[in-house]
Amino acid sequence: KAGENPQIDPEIMKKHLEITEGQVITRFPPEPNGYLHIGHAKAINVNFGYAKTHGGRCNLRYDDTNPEAEEEKYITSILETVKWLGFEPSKILYASDYFKELHSMAVRLIERGLGYVCHCTGDEIYQQRGGESMGPRTACVHRERPIAESLEEFKKMKDGRYAAGEAILRMKMDLEDGNPQMWDLVAYRVMYATHHRTGNDWCIYPTYDFAHCLCDSIENITHSLCTTEFTQSRKSYYWLCDAVEVYKPVQWEYGRLNVTNTILSKRKLLKLIESGNVSALDDPRLYTLPALRRRGVPAAAINGFVRELGVTTAKTNIEVGRLESHIRDCLNSIAPRLMAVLNPIKVRLTNFSGTLNFEVPFKPRDPTFGVHTVPFTDTLYIDASDFRTVDSKDYYRLAPGKTVGLLYAPFPITCTEVVHDENGNISELLCRYEDGSDGKPTPKPKTFIQWISDCPSRGSPIMLNEVRIYNGLFLHPNPYDKTVVPGGWLSDINPNSLEVVKNVMVESGLYNLIHKFATDVGSKDKFANGNFEELRFQFLRTGYFCIDKDSIIPNEFIELSHKLTS
Numbered sequence: 055k056a057g058e059n060p061q062i063d064p065e066i067m068k069k070h071l072e073i074t075e076g077q078v079i080t081r082f083p084p085e086p087n088g089y090l091h092i093g094h095a096k097a098i099n100v101n102f103g104y105a106k107t108h109g110g111r112c113n114l115r116y117d118d119t120n121p122e123a124e125e126e127k128y129i130t131s132i133l134e135t136v137k138w139l140g141f142e143p144s145k146i147l148y149a150s151d152y153f154k155e156l157h158s159m160a161v162r163l164i165e166r167g168l169g170y171v172c173h174c175t176g177d178e179i180y181q182q183r184g185g186e187s188m189g190p191r192t193a194c195v196h197r198e199r200p201i202a203e204s205l206e207e208f209k210k211m212k213d214g215r216y217a218a219g220e221a222i223l224r225m226k227m228d229l230e231d232g233n234p235q236m237w238d239l240v241a242y243r244v245m246y247a248t249h250h251r252t253g254n255d256w257c258i259y260p261t262y263d264f265a266h267c268l269c270d271s272i273e274n275i276t277h278s279l280c281t282t283e284f285t286q287s288r289k290s291y292y293w294l295c296d297a298v299e300v301y302k303p304v305q306w307e308y309g310r311l312n313v314t315n316t317i318l319s320k321r322k323l324l325k326l327i328e329s330g331n332v333s334a335l336d337d338p339r340l341y342t343l344p345a346l347r348r349r350g351v352p353a354a355a356i357n358g359f360v361r362e363l364g365v366t367t368a369k370t371n372i373e374v375g376r377l378e379s380h381i382r383d384c385l386n387s388i389a390p391r392l393m394a395v396l397n398p399i400k401v402r403l404t405n406f407s408g409t410l411n412f413e414v415p416f417k418p419r420d421p422t423f424g425v426h427t428v429p430f431t432d433t434l435y436i437d438a439s440d441f442r443t444v445d446s447k448d449y450y451r452l453a454p455g456k457t458v459g460l461l462y463a464p465f466p467i468t469c470t471e472v473v474h475d476e477n478g479n480i481s482e483l484l485c486r487y488e489d490g491s492d493g494k495p496t497p498k499p500k501t502f503i504q505w506i507s508d509c510p511s512r513g514s515p516i517m518l519n520e521v522r523i524y525n526g527l528f529l530h531p532n533p534y535d536k537t538v539v540p541g542g543w544l545s546d547i548n549p550n551s552l553e554v555v556k557n558v559m560v561e562s563g564l565y566n567l568i569h570k571f572a573t574d575v576g577s578k579d580k581f582a583n584g585n586f587e588e589l590r591f592q593f594l595r596t597g598y599f600c601i602d603k604d605s606i607i608p609n610e611f612i613e614l615s616h617k618l619t620s
C-alpha cells in the first residue's frame with residue numbers, strides 16, 4: 055500500500071548500503087526541553103537494544119528544532135542519563151547540525167512543485183482542513199502560486215522580511231487523503247528566537263514533521279523507531295523523503311510507557327514545582343530519570359523493568375509496584391545492611407558493664423560484602439516503635455517484663471523498669487542482659503530488633519541531621535481520572551509524600567562504607583564530586599536509603615572514617 059511499505063529507489067539504496075555496510079542504525083531523538091523520564095527509558099532500551107541485538111549502532115540525536123523550548127542544561131542531563139543507563143551513543147548529533155541541508159531540501163521541495171509559501175492564519179488553515187468535523191478540505195489561494203514566487207517568498211522568510219506567523223512553508227500533499235497527516239503540513243515557520251547552538255543565524259525553523267524524517271535520512275537510519283502516536287505520521291514521513299528524493303528509512307512504532315501513581319508530562323512537572331509540591335525536576339518523588347537516580351534507584355532496575363515489559367504496540371499504564379519490585383530486587387542484591395534508629399529511646403543494661411565487640415556482616419550469608427565491628431556497652435538505643443508500655447499477646451517486641459532479641463547480639467534483653475522524667479516522658483528503659491550470668495536461663499526471644507550502643511570512642515552512634523522517607527506523591531493510582539479525583543490531579547497530592555526525621559542514629563558501620571566509597575577506584579571520583587547516590591544501604595527493618603546529593607559530609611567525618619576503618 056502506498057506510503058506503507060517504502061519502495062526505495064535502487065540507486066539511493068545502493069548508496070545507503072555503501073555508507074552503512076548493511077549495518078542496522080537507529081537513533082534516540084529526544085528534544086532537549088526537559089529531563090528524560092521513565093517512559094524515555096523504554097525508548098532508549100528499544101533503540102539502543104535493537105541496534106545492539108543486530109550488531110548495529112545507535113546515535114543520540116537531539117531534536118533541537120524548537121529554540122523557544124530548549125536549553126543547554128537539558129542537553130547535558132540527557133547525555134548523562136543515557137550513559138547512566140549504560141548506553142554509549144555511537145554518535146552525538148543535533149538536528150541543528152543539518153539546518154543548512156534541511157533548508158536546501160526545502161528549496162528542492164518547492165522546486166519540485168511540492169511545497170508552497172502560505173500566508174493563511176492558523177484559524178484559516180484549521181477551517182481549510184475541515185474545521186472541527188474534519189469535513190471536506192479546501193485548498194488555500196497560495197497553494198497554486200507559481201514555483202518561482204514560492205522560492206522568492208521562502209527567501210524572504212529566511213531573510214527576516216516576515217514577522218512570525220506572516221508566512222509559512224507548507225508541503226503540497228494530498229487533501230483528498232483520509233489521513234490528516236497528508237493535509238499540507240507545515241514545513242517551516244518564522245521564529246525570532248536565539249538557538250542554543252546556531253545563535254541568531256536563522257529566523258526560520260523546520261517543524262518536527264519536516265525535520266524528523268529528513269534527519270533520519272541524512273544519518274542513514276535504517277529503522278526509525280517511534281511511539282504509536284506517530285502511526286499516522288508514517289505516511290507523511292515516507293511522502294517527504296520521496297518528495298525530496300532522498301533515502302527513506304523504515305518507520306516502526308511501539309507503545310508509549312507510562313506508570314501509575316505519577317505524572318510525566320513536562321508542563322505538569324513544572325506546575326508541581328511552581329505550586330511548591332516538589333522541589334525540582336529531580337525531586338526524588340518524581341519519575342524523571344534524574345529523580346530516580348537521585349533517589350538511589352539503580353540503572354539496572356530500570357532497564358530490567360523496561361525489558362520485562364517487552365516491546366508491543368500497546369500503550370501501557372504499568373503499576374508502579376512492578377517498577378518498585380525491580381528496584382527492591384536490585385537493591386537487595388547490592389545494598390549493605392546497617393542498623394539505624396530513627397526515633398531513639400535509651401536502654402540501660404543493669405547487669406552489664408564493659409565493652410564487647412561483635413563482628414557483624416554487611417550482608418548476612420554473603421561474605422563478599424565483608425564484616426565490620428559493632429561495639430556493645432551498657433547503654434543502647436532502640437527505636438521507639440519497638441517498645442510499648444502496654445503488652446499484648448500478639449506483640450513480640452519490648453514491653454515491661456518482656457524479652458526481645460538484639461540483632462547480631464548473642465543474648466536478648468528483658469525490660470525490668472520504665473524510668474520517666476519529671477514531665478512523665480520515658481527517659482530510659484532499664485533492662486537485664488540475658489547472658490545467664492546470674493544463673494537464670496536465657497529466655498527465647500520471639501523477634502529481633504536493631505539497636506545502637508553508646509560508645510563515642512568507637513564512633514557510635516553516628517548522628518545524622520536528617521533522614522528523608524519518600525512516599526507516593528499522589529493518593530490515587532491514576533490522578534488524572536476525574537471520576538476518582540474530581541478536583542483534578544493537583545488536588546490529589548499526598549500530604550505525607552515526604553517525611554523528614556531529624557537526629558537519626560546509625561551504627562558505626564557507616565564509617566566503613568563511606569571509607570570504601572571514598573577510596574575505591576570505581577567510586578572515589580563520584581565521591582569527590584558529591585555524587586553519593588550509589589552510596590546505598592539498607593537500614594535493617596526500615597528500608598533502603600542513599601546519601602542525597604545535597605548532603606554535606608564534614609571533613610572530620612571522612613577523616614574519622616579512614617582512621618576507624620584502617
Ligand code: ATP
Nearest residue numbers: 083084085093094096097280281310311312319320
Ligand atoms: P513530550 O511530549 O513529553 O515532550 P516526547 O515524545 O516529545 O514527549 P521526546 O523527548 O521528543 O519526548 O522523546 C524522545 C523519544 O522518546 C521519542 O522517540 C519518543 O517517542 C520517546 N518517548 C517519549 N516518551 C515516551 C514514553 N512515555 N514511552 C516510550 N517512549 C517515549
Ligand code: MG
Nearest residue numbers: 084085086087
Ligand atoms: Mg518532547
Ligand code: MG
Nearest residue numbers: 083084085117
Ligand atoms: Mg518530541
